[in-house]
Amino acid sequence: xxxxxxxxxxxxxxxxxxxxxxxxxxxxxxxxxxxxxxxxxxxxxxxxxxxxxxxxxxxxxxxxxxxxxxxxxxxxxxxxxxxxxxxxxxxxxxxxxxxxxxxxxxxxxxxxxxxxxxxxxxxxxxxxxxxxxxxxxxxxxxxxxxxxxxxxxxxxxxxxxxxxxxxxxxxxxxxxxxxxxxxxxxxxxxxxxxxxxxxxxxxxxxxxxxxxxxxxxxxxxxxxxxxxxxxxxxxxxxxxxxxxxxxxxxxxxxxxxxxxxxxxxxxxxxxxxxxxxxxxxxxxxxxxxxxxxxxxxxxxxxxxxxxxxxxxxxxxxxxxxxxxxxxxxxxxxxxxxxxxxxxxxxxxxxxxxxxxxxxxxxxxxxxxxxxxxxxxxxxxxxxxxxxxxxxxxxxxxxxxxxxxxxx
Amino acid sequence: xxxxxxxxxxxxxxxxxxxxxxxxxxxxxxxxxxxxxxxxxxxxxxxxxxxxxxxxxxxxxxxxxxxxxxxxxxxxxxxxxxxxxxxxxxxxxxxxxxxxxxxxxxxxxxxxxxxxxxxxxxxxxxxxxxxxxxxxxxxxxxxxxxxxxxxxxxxxxxxxxxxxxxxxxxxxxxxxxxxxxxxxxxxxxxxxxxxxxxxxxxxxxxxxxxxxxxxxxxxxxxxxxxxxxxxxxxxxxxxxxxxxxxxxxxxxxxxxxx
Numbered sequence: 001x002x003x004x005x006x007x008x009x010x011x012x013x014x015x016x017x018x019x020x021x022x023x024x025x026x027x028x029x030x031x032x033x034x035x036x037x038x039x040x041x042x043x044x045x046x047x048x049x050x051x052x053x054x055x056x057x058x059x060x061x062x063x064x065x066x067x068x069x070x071x072x073x074x075x076x077x078x079x080x081x082x083x084x085x086x087x088x089x090x091x092x093x094x095x096x097x098x099x100x101x102x103x104x105x106x107x108x109x110x111x112x113x114x115x116x117x118x119x120x121x122x123x124x125x126x127x128x129x130x131x132x133x134x135x136x137x138x139x140x141x142x143x144x145x146x147x148x149x150x151x152x153x154x155x156x157x158x159x160x161x162x163x164x165x166x167x168x169x170x171x172x173x174x175x176x177x178x179x180x181x182x183x184x185x186x187x188x189x190x191x192x193x194x195x196x197x198x199x200x201x202x203x204x205x206x207x208x209x210x211x212x213x214x215x216x217x218x219x220x221x222x223x224x225x226x227x228x229x230x231x232x233x234x235x236x237x238x239x240x241x242x243x244x245x246x247x248x249x250x251x252x253x254x255x256x257x258x259x260x261x262x263x264x265x266x267x268x269x270x271x272x273x274x275x276x277x278x279x280x281x282x283x284x285x286x287x288x289x290x291x292x293x294x295x296x297x298x299x300x301x302x303x304x305x306x307x308x309x310x311x312x313x314x315x316x317x318x319x320x321x322x323x324x325x326x327x328x329x330x331x332x333x334x335x336x337x338x339x340x341x342x343x344x345x346x347x348x349x350x351x352x353x354x355x356x357x358x359x360x361x362x363x364x365x366x367x368x369x370x371x372x373x374x375x376x377x378x379x380x381x382x383x384x385x386x387x388x389x390x391x392x393x394x395x396x397x398x399x400x401x402x403x404x405x406x407x
Numbered sequence: 408x409x410x411x412x413x414x415x416x417x418x419x420x421x422x423x424x425x426x427x428x429x430x431x432x433x434x435x436x437x438x439x440x441x442x443x444x445x446x447x448x449x450x451x452x453x454x455x456x457x458x459x460x461x462x463x464x465x466x467x468x469x470x471x472x473x474x475x476x477x478x479x480x481x482x483x484x485x486x487x488x489x490x491x492x493x494x495x496x497x498x499x500x501x502x503x504x505x506x507x508x509x510x511x512x513x514x515x516x517x518x519x520x521x522x523x524x525x526x527x528x529x530x531x532x533x534x535x536x537x538x539x540x541x542x543x544x545x546x547x548x549x550x551x552x553x554x555x556x557x558x559x560x561x562x563x564x565x566x567x568x569x570x571x572x573x574x575x576x577x578x579x580x581x582x583x584x585x586x587x588x589x590x591x592x593x594x595x596x597x598x599x600x601x602x603x604x605x606x607x608x609x610x611x612x613x614x615x616x617x618x619x620x621x622x623x624x625x626x627x628x629x630x631x632x633x634x635x636x637x638x639x640x641x642x643x644x645x646x647x648x649x650x651x652x653x654x655x656x657x658x659x660x661x662x663x664x665x
Contacts, residue, residue, distance in 0.1 A: 005519055005528065016507040317503050320464060321567070322492020322520040324485045401464050404503065 010334040016310060017307075021339060027296025028343030028383065031289055032136055032376045036351020036368065038285035043367035045278050049151040050074055052106040053271040054248075057138040059237055061244055062270070063087060063230040063251070064263045086261045091212060091251060092130070092230045104132035104233035111222045115210065115311045116181040120314045125209045128180055128217025128227070134160075134193070134195065136233040144176045144191035152213040157222065160191040162207035180210070183221055187212060198363070240266045296343065297383035304336050304391035315395050316403025329396035336388020344380030348373050409476055411574050411606055412438035412461065417470035419456050419629075430456040432629035433470070438575070438608065441474065443601040445617035445637075446610045448626035455579070458610050461532045462495060462577050463487045465508040475574045492521030496568030498609075504552040509534050511548040517571045538566040542596055558589035566597055569605070576600070578609035582616050594619040595643030619643060632641055643653035 012019045065087035089107045096105040109128035114121060127133075134146050145160040159180055166175045179186045187210075196206040218224055234240045244264050251262050265273075291400065308315070315328055355366040419431040431453045438444055448454040459465035460472060463479055466487075472479050475494050482490065491497075496517075504513045514535040518526060539545045542562040552560050561581060568576050578597070582590035590613075598619060601607050609620065615622050618641040624632035 008528075009519065012508065012512070188576055254596040273417070313503065314505055315503065318516070318520070319488065320491060320497055322488050322571075324488050324520070326485075327520055404464075404499070 005191040025343035027299040031293035032347025033350035035289040039372040040355035040366040042282035059234040106130040106133040108229040128214035159187040162209040163195040164208040297387040301387035312406040319400035325396040332392035337384035340384030344377040410437040413473040443621040445620035453629040496573035498578035500583040
């Protein structure tokens with residue numbers, strides 16, 4: 001038979017049982033759809049991590065006030081949080097004074113607070129930082145300037161605001177030198193940060209922020225003794241490991257034999273951790289998708305076996321009028337492959353649709369990769385070959401007389 | 408001219424059960440081109456087994472069967488399939504048309520295999536249409552079998568049997584599932600084809616159907632017990648007229664009574 005004829009015959013057979021064909025292919029459709037969707041989301045997330053790590057600034061080292069290396073992550077965190085002031089501004093000062101190749105240090109303390117200006121109010125993040133903060137985060141100031149070291153030392157009531165705050169509290173006016181009240185304390189606005197947009201990982205508006213001196217934050221706003229993080233700007237990428245080791249030594253020394261209650265991470269390590277988490281997730285989802293493809297394949301095998309039994313007479317007729325065993329084998333195999341590949345193609349469309357929907361709904365960037373589409377479609381065709389072969393061979397080996405007599 | 412079917416001392420023994428069954432016990436016969444043979448016998452007489460061997464669906468245990476000069480006992484499964492495709496046409500008792508497949512597509516079926524497998528779809532379509540025309544069903548080419556009457560389905564099956572221009576048309580109880588009027592109609596198609604030179608061998612157990620053929624072979628216990636030419640042959644056309652008259656008469660007599 002010509003190949004086009006074989007295809008035609010297979011298509012006719014599938015058309016005869018349209019509903020059943022669709023239901024059979026559904027397993028593959030969902031399997032492939034799942035693969036495409038999760039790979040797209042995974043790729044999108046990977047691109048995001050890269051973007052968000054880059055948005056942190058470059059050559060940044062972060063100190064966290066809990067020990068991620070001791071025991072399970074959550075337990076270590078709780079121990080650190082429960083204890084007395086762990087990470088303090090003095091630690092930051094010590095790092096700035098004693099560790100070599102450090103270009104900038106900023107304590108970082110963060111709290112949500114109600115802010116007011118001219119009758120308008122807004123709930124926002126208030127960051128307590130040093131004057132090095134915009135430099136470390138590679139975050140330029142669009143208008144005005146950053147507060148200086150003097151204001152930090154003197155607990156100055158000065159603020160640098162993000163773009164969103166400027167838009168919300170000072171519509172149609174220049175916010176510079178205006179007053180913003182944070183927990184009812186007046187702060188003078190000395191600068192406006194350049195817009196940074198949404199954080200690609202958390203989806204948070206990064207411009208919805210007010211920077212004030214960490215000293216003012218601790219004494220006047222949050223009244224806390226400890227800080228959330230210390231950010232350190234290293235001078236060059238190749239020096240980061242040395243800087244990290246020096247910081248660890250210094251902080252351990254400062255703890256005077258107490259259990260280390262801090263963790264130092266370079267930006268690369270943070271990125272690697274996030275990528276690792278992402279990869280584990282992707283692998284897990286790929287395994288689920290693989291299982292669903294196998295289940296889909298078994299569904300196809302099942303239906304093909306039913307189909308062979310049901311069409312025993314048809315097979316008998318075909319054999320009687322001159323079909324070779326191979327013709328019958330090809331016919332049923334092509335039917336199975338057609339079922340699974342059609343399922344694959346529909347699954348790809350479903351997957352792309354679902355990815356787009358998720359992207360639109362949650363604002364996650366998704367990346368549909370050509371590789372995943374090709375792999376998914378060829379894998380589903382392979383599923384058809386694998387699970388279609390046994391029923392097809394069973395059909396091809398039928399005895400024409402027996403098959404014709406079959407009721 | 409050489410006989411189209413040549414059988415010498417043909418035996419078939421089924422070995423599958425506890426006792427071997429000797430279904431055909433030494434049949435010898437020759438069928439010439441243009442013959443119209445009825446193979447008759449009670450059930451268990453071995454006529455179906457003989458038919459399966461004639462149709463190259465089954466191989467004889469012993470003996471020689473030459474179809475159109477080819478000794479079939481030496482052929483493998485695929486060669487037998489090709490032989491069936493090229494030299495034989497099949498008509499079955501239960502029509503055996505593919506369900507949910509149009510009449511035309513059913514007739515095309517034999518051309519999808521064998522030597523025609525390289526033919527283009529339009530050639531195949533054209534030939535199938537021609538054969539449907541021969542059996543008078545070209546107007547029903549796009550109907551499904553369940554939209555056709557029994558007689559029409561059997562005519563589609565005959566068209567399918569003809570489509571590869573076979574040497575012999577084999578019919579296994581072709582009227583077994585049909586009423587008497589439709590049976591005559593189908594026999595009419597066979598007679599017409601036979602007049603055009605097609606060799607037909609059919610199995611039947613109905614005497615009046617066998618009388619439409621030219622030669623009757625009677626089988627009993629696996630051997631041919633009688634082989635004779637049909638005298639006083641039934642002609643389908645005349646029979647149809649007779650039936651039509653009888654029906655008309657029945658209407659005439661029943662009309663006043665109602």
